[in-house]
Amino acid sequence: MKAIVVTDQAAGTAGMRLVERPEPQAAINDVVVQVHASGFVPTELTWPSTWTDRVGRDRTPSIPGHELSGVVIALGYGTRGLSVGQRVFGIADWYRDGTLAEYAAVEARNLAPLPGDVDFAVGASLPISGLTAWQGLFDYGRLQTGQSVLVHGAAGAVGSMVTQLAREAGAYVIGTGRAADRQTALDFGAKEFVDLDNDALEDVGEVDLVFDVIGGDIGKRSADLIRAGGTLVSIVGPPEARPADGLAIDFVVESDRAQLREIVQRVRDGRLRANIGTTSTLDDAVATFNPSTRIKGKTIIRVRP
Numbered sequence: 001m002k003a004i005v006v007t008d009q010a011a012g013t014a015g016m017r018l019v020e021r022p023e024p025q026a027a028i029n030d031v032v033v034q035v036h037a038s039g040f041v042p043t044e045l046t047w048p049s050t051w052t053d054r055v056g057r058d059r060t061p062s063i064p065g066h067e068l069s070g071v072v073i074a075l076g077y078g079t080r081g082l083s084v085g086q087r088v089f090g091i092a093d094w095y096r097d098g099t100l101a102e103y104a105a106v107e108a109r110n111l112a113p114l115p116g117d118v119d120f121a122v123g124a125s126l127p128i129s130g131l132t133a134w135q136g137l138f139d140y141g142r143l144q145t146g147q148s149v150l151v152h153g154a155a156g157a158v159g160s161m162v163t164q165l166a167r168e169a170g171a172y173v174i175g176t177g178r179a180a181d182r183q184t185a186l187d188f189g190a191k192e193f194v195d196l197d198n199d200a201l202e203d204v205g206e207v208d209l210v211f212d213v214i215g216g217d218i219g220k221r222s223a224d225l226i227r228a229g230g231t232l233v234s235i236v237g238p239p240e241a242r243p244a245d246g247l248a249i250d251f252v253v254e255s256d257r258a259q260l261r262e263i264v265q266r267v268r269d270g271r272l273r274a275n276i277g278t279t280s281t282l283d284d285a286v287a288t289f290n291p292s293t294r295i296k297g298k299t300i301i302r303v304r305p
């Protein structure tokens with residue numbers, strides 16, 4: 001099969017190559033998915049799981065890309081819950097070959113049915129960003145109606161999902177990002193926007209929840225904005241500063257079939273809008289991941305036309 005591989009961590013996305021690889025086999029409780037569309041998080045190439053297996057052995061050449069949509073073509077021993085021919089979407093294991101390939105083997109529990117009226121490209125854009133937003137807001141942030149949420153990077157892949165889900169849950173959303181992202185963040189449902197290069201973050205005042213996708217100095221300064229009893233949720237590693245009288249939490253997203261169903265249902269009924277900036281093909285993927293200009297929104301690779 002055709003697949004994108006990486007072998008050299010120092011090379012970043014410039015080291016990606018389109019090659020021929022053996023088709024994956026379905027292990028216990030797996031399905032093999034004929035990939036129709038694949039999503040890639042640019043920072044994947046810095047994650048240890050892209051380079052080693054769970055006991056730390058080198059697993060290069062590895063296939064990046066961990067979001068997918070496609071059609072089940074084979075079931076592993078013991079697999080239940082999905083059937084051959086079914087449309088699915090979800091997240092592939094970080095420590096296994098990913099989805100920038102014509103086929104991927106994925107544990108069935110990490111996939112959910114993709115309704116027939118949802119385009120494969122949309123399906124592949126939702127799992128990581130949608131589930132990260134859902135889990136950060138509701139599982140870890142325990143967001144309540146009427147609370148205020150500061151969403152960093154509100155025009156980005158995760159931030160746009162956080163903004164929409166928080167708004168739908170009845171929260172007051174303040175988005176942040178670069179000046180050029182203001183209108184996008186407002187269109188996704190933020191009531192206010194903070195341009196991190198030109199506005200003072202501290203002027204936001206107190207909020208109940210900060211959803212941090214940036215970290216560093218922005219993350220540290222955000223801790224001081226959290227109201228007593230509030231929460232700083234970070235998806236970029238352990239927060240460097242904690243709220244004086246609140247919680248600080250960091251986590252890595254996990255696939256969840258019930259939450260994927262919730263997310264895709266919101267896309268179908270218009271409550272949630274995918275944030276796809278660019279689509280490309282597997283043949284052009286390497287060039288697409290090495291853009292000469294900044295790409296907004298998610299990049300989705302249509303593996304099958």
Ligand SMILES: NC(=O)c1ccc[n+]([C@@H]2O[C@H](COP(=O)([O-])OP(=O)(O)OC[C@H]3O[C@@H](n4cnc5c(N)ncnc54)[C@H](OP(=O)(O)O)[C@@H]3O)[C@@H](O)[C@H]2O)c1
Pocket residue numbers: 041043044128129132152153154155156157158159176177178181196197213214218234235236237251252253294297298
């Ligand atoms: N823990 C988890 O489970 C998990 C899950 C998903 C993602 N992540 C991580 O979360 C981060 C965001 O992912 P994403 O897919 O949402 O990325 P993304 O689509 O690039 O979104 C990030 C947004 O934040 C903006 N931004 C970043 N640094 C900024 C700064 N200093 N000032 C102003 N704006 C800034 C970006 O603008 P520019 O494009 O102009 O920089 C972009 O709009 C990544 O580090 C990713 O690895 C973690």
